[in-house]
Amino acid sequence: MSRTHRRMRFITIRDIEDLPQLSRLSAEDRFAMRVVAHVFPFRANNYVVEELIDWSRVPDDPIFRLTFPQRDMLKPAEFGALASAVRQDARTEIARIVASIRGRLNPHPAGQADDNVPLLHGEPVAGIQHKYRETALVFPSAGQTCHAYCTYCFRWPQFVRTDALKFATDKSRTYLSYLARHPEITDVLLTGGDPLIMKADRLRAHVEPLLQPEYDHIQTIRIGTKSPAYWPHRFVDDADSEELLRLFERIVDSGKHLALMAHFSHWRELATGTAREAIRKIRGTGAVVRTQAPLIRHVNDDARAWTRMWTEQVQLGCVPYYMFVERDTGAHHYFSVPLARALDIYQAAFRRMSGIGRTARGPVMSAHPGKVHVQGVTHVAGQKAFVLALLQARDPEQAGRTFFARYDPRATWLTELRPLAPDPGHVQAGHILSTDRHSGQRRQLVPRVSVSSTERQTP
Numbered sequence: 288m289s290r291t292h293r294r295m296r297f298i299t300i301r302d303i304e305d306l307p308q309l310s311r312l313s314a315e316d317r318f319a320m321r322v323v324a325h326v327f328p329f330r331a332n333n334y335v336v337e338e339l340i341d342w343s344r345v346p347d348d349p350i351f352r353l354t355f356p357q358r359d360m361l362k363p364a365e366f367g368a369l370a371s372a373v374r375q376d377a378r379t380e381i382a383r384i385v386a387s388i389r390g391r392l393n394p395h396p397a398g399q400a401d402d403n404v405p406l407l408h409g410e411p412v413a414g415i416q417h418k419y420r421e422t423a424l425v426f427p428s429a430g431q432t433c434h435a436y437c438t439y440c441f442r443w444p445q446f447v448r449t450d451a452l453k454f455a456t457d458k459s460r461t462y463l464s465y466l467a468r469h470p471e472i473t474d475v476l477l478t479g480g481d482p483l484i485m486k487a488d489r490l491r492a493h494v495e496p497l498l499q500p501e502y503d504h505i506q507t508i509r510i511g512t513k514s515p516a517y518w519p520h521r522f523v524d525d526a527d528s529e530e531l532l533r534l535f536e537r538i539v540d541s542g543k544h545l546a547l548m549a550h551f552s553h554w555r556e557l558a559t560g561t562a563r564e565a566i567r568k569i570r571g572t573g574a575v576v577r578t579q580a581p582l583i584r585h586v587n588d589d590a591r592a593w594t595r596m597w598t599e600q601v602q603l604g605c606v607p608y609y610m611f612v613e614r615d616t617g618a619h620h621y622f623s624v625p626l627a628r629a630l631d632i633y634q635a636a637f638r639r640m641s642g643i644g645r646t647a648r649g650p651v652m653s654a655h656p657g658k659v660h661v662q663g664v665t666h667v668a669g670q671k672a673f674v675l676a677l678l679q680a681r682d683p684e685q686a687g688r689t690f691f692a693r694y695d696p697r698a699t700w701l702t703e704l705r706p707l708a709p710d711p712g713h714v715q716a717g718h719i720l721s722t723d724r725h726s727g728q729r730r731q732l733v734p735r736v737s738v739s740s741t742e743r744q745t746p
Contacts, residue, residue, distance in 0.1 A: 293520050295434070298331040300324040308342050316346070316358075322370045323356035325381060326388050327617065328446035331355065331435045335517055338559050349553050349586045353437055357585075360438065360618035361388070394444040396616040398655045399454075402681075405465060412465045414456030419657070420683045422474040425462055427493050428455040431480035434518035437552065439583050439622045441614040445480050456493075463496055470504040476548070478511040483521055487530040494534065498541045507544040515549045515576070516556035519565035532572050539573035549605065552580040553587050554596040557603065566603045576604065581611040582629050582650060583622045590635035597636065601644045610649025612661075615700045623699040626650065626673065630661050648678065654701040657681050667691055670707050 303309060303317050303324075320329075331354045339350045346352070358366060365388050372380040395401075403416035403424075416424040431445045431453060445453055456462055466472060475497060482490060497505055514521045522528055538545045547569055551557060569576055578600050582588060587596075597607045610633055613623045624632070629650040637645055652659040657680035665674050671694035680686040692704035 293334075293524060295518060295520070296333040298333070298336060300329050306336070308336060308340070308345075311342065311345065318370075318373075319358040319366075320356045322366060322373050323358060323360050325369060325373065325385050326365075326392075327356055327360060327438065328436050328443055329356050330433065330446075332518060334520065334561075335435050338561075339555055341555075349592075350555055352585045353439070353552055353583070354435055356438065357621065360621045362620065389444075389447070392443075393616045393619075396441060396614050398681075402655070404454075407461060407465045407468070412461050414454055415462040415465060416454065417465075417469075417472070418681055419679050420471050422476060423462075423466060423469075423472045424476045424478050425493070426454040426456060426478060426480070427482055427485065427490075428457070429489050430477070430482035430485045431455050432484055433479065433481040433513060434484060434521075435513075437513070437550075439581060439586070439613060439617065441616045442480065443617050460493075460496075466497070466505065467501050473505060474507040474509060475505055476509040476511055481512050481514060482510055483512045483514040483531075487527040487534055490531070491534050494538060498538065498543065505543065507546060508538055509546045509548050511548045511550070513550040515547075515562060515565045515569070516551050519559070519562040522565040522568045523561055528568075532568055535569065535572035535574050545572070545574040547574050547576045548608070549576050549578050550580055551578050551596060551600065552583065554592060554599055557596065557599045563603060566605065570604050575606060577606045577608040579607075579609040579611065579647075581613045581622075582624050582632060583613055584624050585622065588624050588628075588632060590632045590639070593632065593636035594639040597640055597644050597647060607644065607647035609651050610647055612650045612652045612700070614653065615702065619699070625696060626661050626698050626700075626704075627664070627694070627696045630664070651678065652701050655681070656701075657685065659701055662689070664694060665691075667707060670694075672707055673704065 298306060300321055303320050309317055323329075335350065335354055340354070341348045341350075344351075346357075361369065365384075369381065369384045369388070372384055398418075399416060403418045404411045405415060405417040406412065414426040414428065416426075418424075426445075433446075436443075436446060466475065477490075477493060482493075494508065496502070497508060520528075522532065525531075535545055549566075556562060566576055578597075580587065582593075587593065593610065600607055610629075612626065612629060613619060615623075633649045637647075648660055650661045652661070656677065658678040660676045660678050662674040662676055665672055672691040673694055674689065675692060676689045677685050677687065680688070691707050693707055695704060698704050
C-alpha cells in the first residue's frame with residue numbers, strides 16, 4: 288500500500304484509443320464505447336483502471352462494466368443512428384440525436400425536479416431537495432462531479448453539459464436559510480456527484496454553518512460518496528487527507544452524528560489495501576460508514592457477490608444499509624433486474640449472513656411515493672402478490688404501510704406493477720399512487736393495515 292501521495296489521472300473518452308489496457312478490445316468495440324459516451328458521461332481514473340479492473344476478464348469484468356460504456360446501454364436503433372453521425376463527424380446531427388435520446392431517459396426520476404425542490408419566499412431553493420419530512424438533500428455546486436462515473440448512475444444529468452438538468456447550490460447558499468426555517472429537518476445529506484471530490488476547505492464551507500446553534504435541530508450530517516471505492520487515496524494520502532479527517536472529527540465532536548454513505552457496488556472495491564486503510568481512517572474520526580448500492584445486471588446480480596461484499600464490510604466495521612433497485616432512468620433496460628429475481632438474490636444473500644450482518648434492507652425502490660421495500664411474495668384471496676412496504680414516504684402518514692401488488696415476474700419498477708383485483712373482504716388503508724412515465728396513467732396500489740406473518744415468504 289502506498290504511503291506517499293498518488294496523483295490522480297482522469298481517463299475520459301479522449302483516452303479510449305490510447306489506453307493500453309483497451310488494446311485487447313477490437314477497434315469496433317472501442318468505437319462503440321465512444322458512441323455511447325456521447326450520451327452517458329464517462330470518466331474513470333488510474334486507480335480504477337490499474338487496481339480494480341481485472342483486464343484478463345474484460346469485457347465481462349464487473350468493474351469494467353461498472354465504469355466503461357457498453358454498446359447495449361443504447362437501444363439498437365439509437366446506437367445505429369448515433370454511430371452513423373459519429374462516423375461522419377456530423378456534430379450538429381450528433382448533438383440533435385444525443386439530446387433526443389437523453390430526453391427519453393427520464394433524467395429526473397421519482398419527481399426530483401418537479402416535486403422535490405422546495406420553495407423559500409415563493410421561489411425554488413437552488414441545490415436542495417426535500418422529499419421526506421426529516422431529511423434534506425444538498426447539492427454543493429463544487430461537488431457535482433465524481434472521481435469516476437458509474438455506468439448505471441441515476442444522477443447522470445449532473446454530469447452532462449446541460450445546466451437545466453443540474454441541481455447545484457447558488458453562491459448565496461440560500462439552502463442555509465431554508466434549513467434554518469425548517470426545524471423538522473433532522474438529517475442533511477450532502478450529495479452530488481460526490482461531495483468528496485471537493486477540497487477539504489470547500490467542504491468545510493458547507494458543513495461548518497450546520498454546526499452553529501440555529502441548526503441544532505439537525506442531528507445527523509450524511510455524506511453520499513463513492514470515494515472509498517473509486518479513490519480511497521482521498522482519505523489516506525491526498526494532499527489534504529488529514530484536513531478532511533480533522534473536519535470529520537470536528538463534526539463528531541460538535542455532538543452531531545456523521546454518517547458516510549459509502550457506495551460499494553462490488554466486493555472487489557473493498558479488496559485493496561488502500562480501500563481498507565481509508566475505511567479504518569474514516570471510522571477513526573468517529574464517523575459511521577454505512578454502505579449501499581443498487582442491484583445491477585452485469586455487475587452484481589449474484590447472491591454470492593452480495594454475501595461476500597456484506598461480510599467484508601461488516602469485518603471492516605461498516606454497516607450494510609440498502610440494496611437498491613436500479614432506478615427507471617438512463618440505461619435502465621440494460622442494467623435492471625426484475626423485482627422477483629432481485630428478491631431471490633437478496634434473500635439468498637441474506638440467509639448466508641450472520642445476524643450482525645443482516646442490517647441491509649432490500650430490494651428497495653426509491654420511487655415517487657417513497658422508499659418501497661419488496662418484502663416477499665404471498666397469496667391474497669387466491670392471487671399471487673408482492674408484499675410491499677413503505678420504509679420512508681413523501682406523505683409521512685404512509686411510512687410503515689404494507690400493501691400488495693399483483694405478482695409480475697417481468698416487472699422491474701413500481702410503475703410496472705398493478706394492483707390486486709378488488710377484494711371486499713380486505714380492509715383498505717389508503718392508496719399509494721404512481722405514475723407510468725410512458726403513458727402518464729395514474730395507478731393505485733392499495734396498502735393493507737397489516738399482513739399476517741404466516742402469509743409472508745420473507746427470510
